[in-house]
Amino acid sequence: MNFVFLVTHFPTLENPSSNLEKLTMIGIQQDRILRKKKVSPPIKEHILNDLSKFSQKPPKPDVANNGNCQPYGCPLYPPELTPQLNESLIRSFQHNQLEHFLEPFFTETFAMLTQQGKSHKENQDRGLFISPFVIHDNEVPTNDSLPSFLAAIFDGHNSLGHLVAQEVVEQLPNTLAENLRKSLHGAWWKDDYNSDALVAAAFNDTFLQVNKNGTPFNFLRGGTTASVALRYGSKLYMANAGDSQIVLVSVTKPNGTVNLEFMTRKDKPFEVDEMERIKKMGGKIHINPLHPKDARVVVHSTASRDTIALAMSRSLGDWEWKHVGVTAEPIVHSIDLNEPRYKNTQSLFLIVASDGMWNIRRDKFYANQFATAFDDNLIEHSAANSASGVHPPSDPKLRPAFKLHDVFQRITPRTKKGYCDDITSIII
Template sequence: MGPCLSVGCKRAMAGSSVSSVLEARKLKDSENGLESKDSMFEQQSEEATVHRIPGRMFLNGSSEVASLYTQQGKKGMNQDAMIVWEHFGSRTDTFFCGVFDGHGPNGHLVAKRVRDSLPLKLTAHWEANASNEDISKEFGHKTGLNNENSGLETDWKEASSPLKHHEISENMKESFLKAFKRMDVELKMQPSIDCFCSGTTAVALVKQDRDLVIGNVGDSRAVLGTRDKDNCLQAVQLTIDLKPDIPAEAERILQCKGRVFAHEDEPEVARVWLPNNDSPGLAMARSFGDFCLKDFGLISVPEISYRFLTDEDEFIVLATDGIWDVLSNKEVVDIVASTPARSAAQSLVESATKAWRRKFPFSNIDDCAVVCLFLDSNLMVSDMNVKSQEDSSAVQAETAMVDDDVSGAAGLRCSEIVQTVGVST
């Protein structure tokens, strides 16, 4: 069930990485063919800076709008990563969320690198596209995808998309395409992580007010919890698991001389293989990294989808396949809906762990990473108020016990004094 069956090939990569502090400038420099000479220093600066950004969460916990949790499986180091970034792009109504499932010898490093760098690239392209659109409108021209994205294959899905939101969705679509492309280029060029036989999935979303745009590579998944006309909770899958057994994906891989077949030990898991070598056996058709397969049909171009959110939409769950391999979409939304919002992600991981032990008792539990984004922040606020009241009640009860102990001790002491006085008399 793992993403890679064989990782026997390694190869050193070289080049430069991009600084987060100077992401916009580096974007412009790269478009002009300029390269950084201080890549290692800039990468360290980027890592130090990005972890100090307000509203950015990547560890287990919760906020007023989200719950996130990751847990190491039984296969070694936890290679999953996650992020929730509130006020994304300095917009109070905008959020970025993502989960990343690494694989291969350096999968944990690739997943964390994409977690840290992809949102920076996305917001840099978003701002650049917005500026270009403003300039184009000033001269009365219509902007579209530029030459950088020509020839890129992508699926573009829209659901309940009012015409007035078309401009936002097109801008974000272009930003996703460019950001994913540059992310993969950076992984190939920078020297600190060998990505030849290591990579990561990515399912990332940007929510701006009621506009939702999702970019996806690999088999991590996004699912929406929403109410139908009878007010029953329903699960709506927002992304496709981009695996090699999808006909269009398999056709592309085969045309590029790659091979697609399932190993006899796992006949239900189609994998991507090199033309003349039974490796690496990658169980997905798109990913970041994995450059040993990039000439043979594996791509990092995301599937992009758009949705206009309504009052019936309650929450979105992003999770790695450690969740989806053992829990159905409906089971996931039911668990989240029945759990206090602040601990929804943790409850989901714990439920998946139990399901792994029940369904696959002789298989190692996979890493899990979950982000739950609540579209009605009142759910989180209400939940936090309940928690606050519970904590307050607990403190009051503890105080009362202390008071009782003190009173009891005082009463006992008083009784001793009275008894002593009585004896003396």
């Protein structure tokens, strides 16, 4: 049996609407300081550095897993597909061996990659992968022999979305680990204990805490989606807020049929439950009659001094929308991978990706493409050359990297005029 949770509201952790005006004024005062002509460049630079303390990107790919380990594990961040990295990957495929600095990010069981689109000056996506994901202390023992991982995508939006996504990718893993310890105590992952509701509550608390503790200047002017997958043993938990998505794919016996087993929902204002909550809290939704699914939540922004709209109904950040029903609460789903429908498959894998990928091709396309990376019986389907003209490598360890790189090449517009959002994907 699958467990699906629509997490309830915890008012003590949300940004109280009474504080919104105060937070907005903080941002406006900071703007006024920066705009005064009497502020000298050194002072202005100092203020900017203080306000943007989370603006630094994760470590470069070749050092991302060195000296970066935390009590919960060693996070890896997706390498960016620059022309230089593209050349390194192609050389690796041609020589049937990954170049040394790429080895942490591409293995036989997972691959991760990000690419800046043409819609922003910089990549607003962030992601991470941690395996194993350690969630215990001396008082709360766990079975460390069980497989575990944490995979997450954060897709920033609006002017400072990249700063919000950066802050969330840094803060969420530790906050989640702490909340899981507090929620589960000595009942941690016992076979006879239904921990699903407690894990869902820990996810809910984590999203709300990270949102509440955000830097006001950034969280007023930007937001981010959050798609987070946690596996521990046979349990898979998926928490989502926004329009990034997590997809579970299986390849079934005996014919090697590729199936979309589960997909998190894109949280959009046109959804009935989302629209009801937003309108109940006094929010206004603009619906285009020609494209009703492109509905947007409209607010008058004090920080921007303009009327602005948001294309999603759940997110972290976007503080000026919180008092009108755009919540940071995630929808949490639980799946037991020991169920017969999953145990009897040839292979089972997960795709965690930003909407820059999902908006270009259908979900089934990605499921079919990535299935050839993890299922030996489908390898013959990938015998043709890739979009970049490279023949698939024979080493199984390179297959996930090859297919992920190939998919990025296939969905990226070939002309400079073609629109392309930031794309980030992790396959496990």
